[in-house]
Amino acid sequence: MLLTVAWRNIWRNKARSLVIMIAIALGLWAGAFLMAYAFGVAKQRIQDAIASEISHIQIHHPEFEKEMLPIYTIPNGDGISEELHADSLVAGVSPRVIAAGMVGSANNSLGGQFVGITPEEEDKVTGLSTKIIEGTYFEGVKRNPILLGEKLANKLKVKERSKVVLTFQDVNGEIVAGAFRVVGIYRTHNTTFDEMNLFVRAEDLNSLLGSKGHHQMAILLKDVNNLKQVKSGLISNHSDALIEDWKEVAPELGLIIDSFDQYMDIFIGIILLTLSFGIVNTMLMAVLERVKEIGMLMAVGMNKTRIFSMIFLETLFIVMFAAPLGLLLAMATIYYTGNVGLDLSAVSDAYASFGFKSRIYPELEFYYYMRIMVLVVIAAILSSIYPAITALRLNPVEAIRKL
């Protein structure tokens, strides 16, 4: 009966109840959609970063990342590479030679990171050949071919077949320079990456460095769920190498995912806090206009627990009616925009400078809808406390005097 009374009570003033329900539904719809948008942006950025830049696992000499000196090649790099090529869980392995220095053209000189690769291996890991927008993927230039990012090429004012000079330190600390010819220009979704990374053949870079071996090995897995297994296998077999997963290589990306739950709780929490004031106001009005009735209920023997329960149930009904509505609306919007994408091409340059695509695909796992519902119930409980206490403070005698 308490359920019946509470349910019917919320429809006493339909307009008032509907207004707060719509506010809750819209608030949760907007909140869930914005979270899905943020999650879509983050996931896309991480997927792009893994696919084009950092891969799932990277291996280095333990000292290499501190000083970036070319002498720090991966211990037993060839052995690791062979082992990984034989691993059915691995989609691709790209051993890389890394050097940092200056790149100069006839017009300009800039800093950059030179990445010596085996083109076929690199292509399996980053699909670099698919990002060529001008020229070819290491074809047509026999001696010292180089791939430049579009942004860097523009700054250097070079085109396909232009010559650039790379200057860097060799393994002895001596400055060396080598002339390279632009074989192609690539473009990823991350203009900062394009500006910083120049790809050459590993043997060309090694011959200038005077080194053998590789400084970095990028590993792409067939299934990210096998990350722990592959990583722990590598760590146990190669304790002299530094083996890191993508979260360790790019902690800022890992942080986005690891802290998403907290972001969401805070974000939805703020929305619910705002809505809670509306709920409290609505319920308070509902209580104050029923002072006589609540007084009568107390007089005839309805105890405080039941009075509290009645107010709580009314609050719960309002939010539990509105919240699923808002979340269903959000699900539909997220499903649609998740399929067709949100076109942000008007601001694509700004997005690309941070490594984001201009088309975003919002996404929110079902678990998060459940999490929002839990937060909604908590908000309902908290919102019902003040109106319920107001009701409990009523004195039945006062109410009866008004009768």
Next chain:
Amino acid sequence: MAIIETHDLSKVYDEGPEPVHAVNDVDLKIEEGEFTAIVGPSGSGKTTLLNMIGGLDKPSSGSIKIDTTEVTDLKKSELIDFRLNNIGFVFQAYNLIPVLTAGENIEFVMLLQKRPKAERDKRIKELLQEVGLEGKINNRPSELSGGQQQRVAVARALASKPKFVLADEPSANLDSKSTENLLDMMMTLNKEESMTFIFSTHDQRVIDRARRVITLVDGKIASDVKQ
């Protein structure tokens, strides 16, 4: 046997510049099956006396014994249960729950008492028959006249099988015909079920039908007449 017994019952309000003795040393015995009207001018203490007997208001001093229970010794939570199981209330403005039907309003009190469904259903039918509203079980208060609503209120007061019914100005909002019908119905219940009714009233029609009339003046019993 006295169903209600008050001894030196007083209620003093200290809120104003001078204390107000709303009820002043009232000694009262009400026997089971009485049909009693408490009358008096406005401010004479009728409602305050009724509230104290009903366990809604705490006396400043004195005692109230209902059956064998000393009401003034009960805690607040015990008083709520005591009211639920021992006292029926009828209010001036009916005060039915507007979102419930007549049947549900009657059932509500029994639900608070956790009575089984079969018993509740049986009692609803019986009570609606007794108050002459058999066909109105599914009508909401807004679909009933004032007189009909007050009959449902009486049925609700009786639903819990109370020891007595307190009615505060029950006819104040009713026309003559409805008042007569209500009084007829209450008197029938009083005779046939020995239900004790205690009214506070200004209404001469109610006073004329009461078998005992207690007149309060300035919080004291000025007269107590059986008629």
